[in-house]
Amino acid sequence: MSAAARAFLIWLLASMAGAAVVWNSHFSADMSFFLPARPSAAQQVLVDQLKEGVVTRLLMVAIEGGDAAQRAAVSRQLDGRLEKLPEFVSVQNGQAGNLNADRDFLFRYRYLLSPAVKPERFTVDGLRESIANSVDLLASPAGMMIKPLLPRDPTGEMIELLSGLNAGAQPYVQEGVWASRDGQRAMLLIQSAALGSDTDAQEQAIATIRSEFAESAREAGISDARMVISGPGVFAVKSRETIKDEVSKLSAISTLAIIGVLLFVYRSARLLSLGLLPVVSGALAGIVAVSLVYGTVFGITVGFGAALIGEAVDYSIYYFVQSGRLGAAEWRTRFWPTIRLGVLTSVCGFTALLFSGFPGLAQLGLYSLSGVLTAALVTRFILPALAGNDHPVRDLSHLASPLNAGIRAMQSLRWPVILLTVAATTVLVIDRHELWHPNLSALSTVSAEDTATDMALRADIGAPDSRYMAVITAPDREAALQAAERAGRQLDALVAQGIIGGYDSPARFLPSQAMQAARRASLPAGDELAARLQLAQADSPLAANKLGAFLDEVARAKEQGSITRETLNGTSLSLAVDSLLMQRPDSWSVLLPLRPPAGDKNVEIRIEPVRAALAASDALLIDMKFEFDRLYNDYLDEATLLSLAGFAAIVALLAVTLRSARRLGAVLLPLLLAVILVIAGVHLGGEQLHLMHLIGMLLIVAVGSNYALFFDRAGKENRLDAPTLASMAVANLTTAIGFGTLALSSVPVLHAVGITVGPGAVLALLLAACFSGKDRA
Amino acid sequence: MIKRLFGCLFLLALALPATAAFDVGQLMTDLAKNKGGKAKFTEKKYISLLDKPVVSSGEMSYTAPDRLEKRTLVPKVETLLLDKDMLSIEREKQKLSINLANQPEALAFVDSIRGTLSGNRAALEKNYALHLSGNADKWVLTLLPSDQKISALVLRITVSGSKSLIRSIEYLQADGDRSVLNMEPIETK
Numbered sequence: 001m002s003a004a005a006r007a008f009l010i011w012l013l014a015s016m017a018g019a020a021v022v023w024n025s026h027f028s029a030d031m032s033f034f035l036p037a038r039p040s041a042a043q044q045v046l047v048d049q050l051k052e053g054v055v056t057r058l059l060m061v062a063i064e065g066g067d068a069a070q071r072a073a074v075s076r077q078l079d080g081r082l083e084k085l086p087e088f089v090s091v092q093n094g095q096a097g098n099l100n101a102d103r104d105f106l107f108r109y110r111y112l113l114s115p116a117v118k119p120e121r122f123t124v125d126g127l128r129e130s131i132a133n134s135v136d137l138l139a140s141p142a143g144m145m146i147k148p149l150l151p152r153d154p155t156g157e158m159i160e161l162l163s164g165l166n167a168g169a170q171p172y173v174q175e176g177v178w179a180s181r182d183g184q185r186a187m188l189l190i191q192s193a194a195l196g197s198d199t200d201a202q203e204q205a206i207a208t209i210r211s212e213f214a215e216s217a218r219e220a221g222i223s224d225a226r227m228v229i230s231g232p233g234v235f236a237v238k239s240r241e242t243i244k245d246e247v248s249k250l251s252a253i254s255t256l257a258i259i260g261v262l263l264f265v266y267r268s269a270r271l272l273s274l275g276l277l278p279v280v281s282g283a284l285a286g287i288v289a290v291s292l293v294y295g296t297v298f299g300i301t302v303g304f305g306a307a308l309i310g311e312a313v314d315y316s317i318y319y320f321v322q323s324g325r326l327g328a329a330e331w332r333t334r335f336w337p338t339i340r341l342g343v344l345t346s347v348c349g350f351t352a353l354l355f356s357g358f359p360g361l362a363q364l365g366l367y368s369l370s371g372v373l374t375a376a377l378v379t380r381f382i383l384p385a386l387a388g389n390d391h392p393v394r395d396l397s398h399l400a401s402p403l404n405a406g407i408r409a410m411q412s413l414r415w416p417v418i419l420l421t422v423a424a425t426t427v428l429v430i431d432r433h434e435l436w437h438p439n440l441s442a443l444s445t446v447s448a449e450d451t452a453t454d455m456a457l458r459a460d461i462g463a464p465d466s467r468y469m470a471v472i473t474a475p476d477r478e479a480a481l482q483a484a485e486r487a488g489r490q491l492d493a494l495v496a497q498g499i500i501g502g503y504d505s506p507a508r509f510l511p512s513q514a515m516q517a518a519r520r521a522s523l524p525a526g527d528e529l530a531a532r533l534q535l536a537q538a539d540s541p542l543a544a545n546k547l548g549a550f551l552d553e554v555a556r557a558k559e560q561g562s563i564t565r566e567t568l569n570g571t572s573l574s575l576a577v578d579s580l581l582m583q584r585p586d587s588w589s590v591l592l593p594l595r596p597p598a599g600d601k602n603v604e605i606r607i608e609p610v611r612a613a614l615a616a617s618d619a620l621l622i623d624m625k626f627e628f629d630r631l632y633n634d635y636l637d638e639a640t641l642l643s644l645a646g647f648a649a650i651v652a653l654l655a656v657t658l659r660s661a662r663r664l665g666a667v668l669l670p671l672l673l674a675v676i677l678v679i680a681g682v683h684l685g686g687e688q689l690h691l692m693h694l695i696g697m698l699l700i701v702a703v704g705s706n707y708a709l710f711f712d713r714a715g716k717e718n719r720l721d722a723p724t725l726a727s728m729a730v731a732n733l734t735t736a737i738g739f740g741t742l743a744l745s746s747v748p749v750l751h752a753v754g755i756t757v758g759p760g761a762v763l764a765l766l767l768a769a770c771f772s773g774k775d776r777a
Numbered sequence: 778m779i780k781r782l783f784g785c786l787f788l789l790a791l792a793l794p795a796t797a798a799f800d801v802g803q804l805m806t807d808l809a810k811n812k813g814g815k816a817k818f819t820e821k822k823y824i825s826l827l828d829k830p831v832v833s834s835g836e837m838s839y840t841a842p843d844r845l846e847k848r849t850l851v852p853k854v855e856t857l858l859l860d861k862d863m864l865s866i867e868r869e870k871q872k873l874s875i876n877l878a879n880q881p882e883a884l885a886f887v888d889s890i891r892g893t894l895s896g897n898r899a900a901l902e903k904n905y906a907l908h909l910s911g912n913a914d915k916w917v918l919t920l921l922p923s924d925q926k927i928s929a930l931v932l933r934i935t936v937s938g939s940k941s942l943i944r945s946i947e948y949l950q951a952d953g954d955r956s957v958l959n960m961e962p963i964e965t966k
């Protein structure tokens with residue numbers, strides 16, 4: 001077997017294995033790209049909420065068009081249709097009927113549910129006081145509502161229960177269904193059965209809602225009805241569409257542009273396909289490595305391929321253009337060491353990212369690292385064997401004279417460049433407090449328009465925005481509920497002091513078995529209760545003999561079974577409990593969302609007293625906004641550290657290889673200037689910098705060094721021949737195309753890398769030329 | 778504008794002979810003159826379940842056209858505030874706010890008192906048939922609900938007063954229970 005055939009066979013087998021891995025890979029476009037790989041206890045709550053919290057399953061729907069009555073008709077239609085479908089666990093549109101099941105449950109189990117049920121309440125004094133209270137309440141304007149219940153519930157347990165429930169702002173009602181505050185939209189709140197992180201199922205659910213809406217509007221006879229839908233599921237689906245769309249679009253643009261450049265340079269289909277071989281191998285190897293290491297490949301990672309293509313193709317360009325005249329062996333001795341050093345600096349840059357706790361960044365690092373390394377190795381070991389010695393490249397020496405003229409022009413611009421850099425530095429120093437975007441939303445694929453729609457719907461429907469939560473972990477359900485009850489007692493005190501407005505707890509509808517037993521034991525036996533009631537009501541306007549129904553109800557409550565999770569089925573309370581009480585693989589966890597004091601919209605809770613009060617229980621207080629901000633700041637700090645480490649590694653590598661402070665300085669200077677100019681440019685262009693711009697800065701150094709190194713080599717050899725110069729220009733162009741394509745992306749992660757590294761690579765070459773030695777032949 | 782002016786003239790023409798005979802229009806005009814004030818109130822609720830009526834008392838204040846505050850002092854301190862369509866009730870540490878625009882039945886109920894206080898005949902006639910007896914010094918206005926949803930709650934509302942002052946309001950509920958609210962104006966300087 002010839003060397004070429006052997007090389008090709010090895011490559012083919014490796015590629016087939018790689019393709020098999022890719023075929024079986026799991027691709028994802030969800031939030032986990034951004035979620036911490038090594039979360040703290042508080043961050044774990046954040047992660048759980050974002051992946052499987054009930055809030056992620058909420059979809060908000062607004063119906064527009066027609067008049068209020070028509071919108072209400074569509075709302076009822078849609079509600080009726082969706083309620084029958086198993087994909088949705090709850091559909092609410094404000095219709096009164098939907099609440100009956102809840103009210104029946106609360107009334108039926110009021111003696112097990114009411115926090116007021118204690119032995120003292122059923123003593124003679126206790127009965128007298130609580131019944132007198134209810135009678136007083138009759139005098140109140142609310143009296144009309146409680147009058148029908150009084151004979152059955154004279155101690156007012158139902159009032160106790162309902163007063164704890166009022167969850168603040170209720171949506172407006174128009175024509176019997178929820179409406180927006182301006183009265184122009186009918187509103188629905190829908191909860192999908194599928195988890196928010198299950199993007200396929202969310203997409204399906206959203207499509208179902210849309211088609212059922214179209215049917216409902218048709219049935220109601222409204223031609224101009226429109227539907228607006230938002231929620232985490234919608235964001236996930238849209239982000240995935242955006243990423244999918246961009247991955248194919250960007251890769252296509254980048255590939256076509258690069259093929260165009262290569263055709264211009266090679267004028268040969270054979271060389272073109274050989275030249276793309278390292279690129280394809282690199283892209284494949286990148287996905288394979290990520291898939292094997294992480295199990296899941298993020299869509300954004302694949303999108304990064306567009307840039308990888310641009311960089312990986314450089315090696316084959318160097319090989320074909322530079323070895324054309326010299327032959328493979330000569331190329332290996334003269335050029336390969338420089339290319340190898342360039343590859344290693346790139347590798348240093350990408351390796352730094354591997355250590356990131358931000359999973360998206362670590363994946364990008366691994367993907368690029370394996371891609372670049374593979375492309376270089378294929379170029380070095382497979383390509384020469386396959387190409388043989390017969391690869392005449394079109395003579396590019398006619399490019400040498402304009403390129404040399406360009407270099408001389410750049411060299412004359414040294415002082416202007418230095419002045420420009422000083423100006424850029426000044427701008428950056430002056431604006432240093434406004435450079436950075438303050439939070440994680442900078443990286444989000446969700447558009448500002450979609451965010452605004454979401455906020456508007458959320459405000460109209462009063463959907464929960466649970467910023468503060470107390471979190472409890474316990475070994476089993478009973479222990480979790482008991483802990484929730486203990487924490488609840490601390491929180492009740494805070495409510496009484498006005499520090500918090502209120503809180504939700506699963507124990508409100510599903511008390512622990514111990515609590516239910518205690519409440520049941522508080523209820524006196526029938527004869528005993530009758531005797532006490534007689535004494536208690538002796539002087540009351542409400543005579544004991546009119547309360548026979550009360551005695552029956554207490555007797556029944558004493559005998560009826562305990563409330564279990566199954567008892568709640570069919571009520572919307574089951575959702576409330578499921579969202580707040582969750583089973584983990586080896587434990588149970590409880591969430592107690594806290595509400596700010598009433599009347600204060602968007603006001604922060606004073607954290608310290610709450611934390612102090614909860615210190616006595618097992619509950620951990622979490623401020624989601626704070627955790628998000630801290631998460632982002634952690635990422636940013638870490639990215640800064642990793643960028644510096646990557647930069648240090650590159651400097652060390654160059655120092656060891658070049659063994660000359662002067663040469664090291666000559667290689668690094670243009671790179672640093674390029675970084676400053678690009679960042680100042682991006683800032684003046686009106687973009688707020690975020691974590692990925694920072695990574696882009698590192699990559700300018702890691703990628704741009706390849707070009708600076710050729711000038712260093714030329715300085716050492718005291719010549720820069722025409723093919724080398726041409727290969728550098730072409731390679732730089734393809735890299736700029738690859739990264740530049742990413743700048744077109746609307747995905748912030750990709751855009752930021754593209755907008756920095758694309759221009760950065762070009763500047764690195766130009767500035768390297770600018771500061772290259774003048775005494776060259 | 779012109780149309781409105783003619784409308785006013787037309788109403789004036791109708792109102793002129795009416796000064797002789799006291800009618801709903803005259804009463805409404807008188808009531809509308811009342812721009813607000815304070816009153817002590819006593820409310821008695823006669824409930825069949827109870828052996829004697831529940832009595833509450835406190836102060837009420839009214840600012841035309843749509844702000845009404847009722848502060849109950851006995852037996853429990855409770856504040857009810859009606860401001861435009863927002864009804865809020867504060868009792869002990871609980872505070873409840875209801876937007877009445879969402880609750881047509883409650884709104885009709887509230888309109889009976891608010892419409893009478895402000896002399897808003899159109900608002901009253903939207904939900905009630907009006908019957909007036911007596912004269913300007915001692916009149917009785919009876920409101921009979923025209924909508925079945927309202928009459929399921931309240932059968933009849935009887936408002937009595939003299940000149941532009943309301944003295945008492947009686948609600949007769951569908952189940953036979955009734956409540957009587959008596960008011961005594963507090964002179965404010």
